[in-house]
Amino acid sequence: MSAPENRASGDRPIVVASNRLPFAIGRNGDGLHVHSAAGGLVSAMDPVLSKRGGTWIGWPGIELRRGETLPVPDRPYAIAPVNVSNEEIDHYYHGFSNETLWPLLHSMSGRSRFDRRDFEVYSEVNQRFATTIEEQSAGAGLVWIHDYHLMLAARHVRGALADDVSLAFFLHVPFPPFDIFRLLPWDRELLSSLLACDLIGFHVRGYARNFLDCVERTLGARVDHEAGLVEYGDRTTRVRAMPIGIEFETFDGLARATDRQPEAGRERIVLGVDRLDYTKGIPERMRAFERLLELQPEYREKVVLLQIAVPSRTDVVEYRELKSEIDELVGAINGRFTTSAWSPIRYINRGVDRERLAALYRDADVALVTPLRDGMNLVAKEWVACQVDDPGVLILSRLAGAAETMREALLVNPYDLDGTAGAIHRALSMSEEERASRIAALRRRENRDDLDGWTSTFVEAAAEARKALPSMGDRDFEGWLSDFIKDYRLALFLDYDGTLTPLTDHPDRAQLSPAMREVLSACAARPDADVAIVSGRSLDGVRAMVGDPSLTYAGNHGLEIEGPGIPHFVHEDLVHYRGRAEELADELDAIASDGAWTERKGPTLTFHYRSVPESQRASLTREARAIVVRAGYQPRDAHCAVEARPPIGWDKGRAVLHILRSRYGPAWSESVRVIYAGDDQTDEDAFRFLSGLATTFRIGHPDSATAATRRLPSVDAVRSLLGWLARRREGASG
């Protein structure tokens, strides 16, 4: 099938990034040699890249020695190799990709190893992929990143991509439920990186649902589960299930063209074909077959299990152990049942070529595809495509993604040996009519939803993905907050700049909009709510900007506090710093040029450099920070500014607790619920301090990590939140 090309982004080239290139490089005495690497990904991407042009980015599979250049086979698109050293491969590929992520994503967390060094190298290699993607993406319409090896690349790429280039990711393996994924110490990093994409594709709906659940619960992103949209900071990502297909016509053609194989003798054949991987359930399958021979001796000497297991990841110890386990099991089962004329298991521990594979598929009476967990499983689909005469029966694990659509197969639980043995019996005794009906339906679907169709659907979906979620509204706040604050007094803490007003080039210009002023006053007017503004500005400064005397104000990051029911507070240690901030400000003024200036705020100050040309910022801030440190103050990065605070162990978090305790007493949490919203690094102190004690919101761009419960995209969203808080209970939470 061929679907229309992606029109929305024209016919611009595509950049594909995957762990491996579409060919493999080996080295022998004569130097480097190219081998073809036929596989699902190559079959899927090669035609679309050939048609549209573009670049394939990947690791060539070998560490290049000094002076060696990569032999690149002739292709109608560019190849950009990413060099990864052998040591890096150990951590990035064997370690984090295959020993941490692979088992975890397959819900086999007991096999996952969590090693910080592996993760660090994985991040570095992903960053290197991202740099190559940036270099290759000029003029491209789509950057398409593949699979679990590159989950951190998207985040680095996003900032460097032109606005009209779509960024998309497809995961070829399952995505596990929240309770499993949260075991990963770096879950937030991976999730937030993926949300830099416009489109994320999974094989089946269940994986997409798990992912949406994870980003909602782990990152506090806003999710529309029905539409498959995630809003994270100011960016929206579309999440879709797009089951991969196979080259149906190719397999069908191969099956019609090849001769009968010598394996097809008098016995009936039950076939298994897999990479030798513990997710594929090969030992369980052999035991189920053994159970069949135990329970139904009439199959002895009549049926053979033909298992092809292609060696895979032999550098990983678990894979070597699995090979030994299977070797022993084959020996034990064959030792138990073999007669002079027959052995029950025929085991081939190497790959066969595609023609032979198609013939084996065609001639098998039963395909036994019983992974313990599998993203999709292409073998099931390829086998179906090869059923060109005398139809066989497909037995398929219900834990493979393929089971979601291939409903006409006999679905089994691969852990249930009796159930699987029963299914083999049912398959071997199934009538020709039933077999033909099931296969006809399976073939129709795989022919219709083939690989070409999948690629076109993905490319089109990526171009159309850039739809924003409808703006945040009462329904969201209702879901997040109404139970939390119901029947409690509300203590609302709000940062000022970047939270209640957009950031401006000068602090004096950051005025509250009339609409914001209105919702703020309406919140403050509620008899069951108290509002406090917590700012890095001076106390007088922030009070003057807001102008409502009924609120509480915490200035200078909480070093000074004033409000109803709270004795005026100035941190006692400030006496030691009297006058020093002024001296420090004079020193900073001496280096201020090109629009840099110092905001004097009493005990603290802020050195602003927003108007300074980009090229001078790094050296200027380095100098400013050094001066601050020499003066015995703590420097802290803010939005285009360096803050200087006396080192007295006080921050916005401590200030919030001080306000809560002074106002409501030490048992404040019995009667008060706290909501805090802020956009700044200094608000992170409050988010960490209040974790578990409050619902916290980080406003704005999602590039920096946050300890907040949720993110809000903008000052407008804060206004909507305040509007809802002011109106609630009049109808909503009763």
Ligand code: GDG
């Ligand atoms: C990952 C996901 C998902 C196998 N033996 C031989 C041979 N093969 C080919 C098959 C098939 C491929 O290898 C295996 O694909 P699977 O889908 O079964 O499994 P993974 O390798 O684990 O692939 C999986 C897939 O990505 C695609 O998204 O379906 O869930 O784990 O194409 O034909 N090919 C040849 N000789 C062999 O002996 N020529």
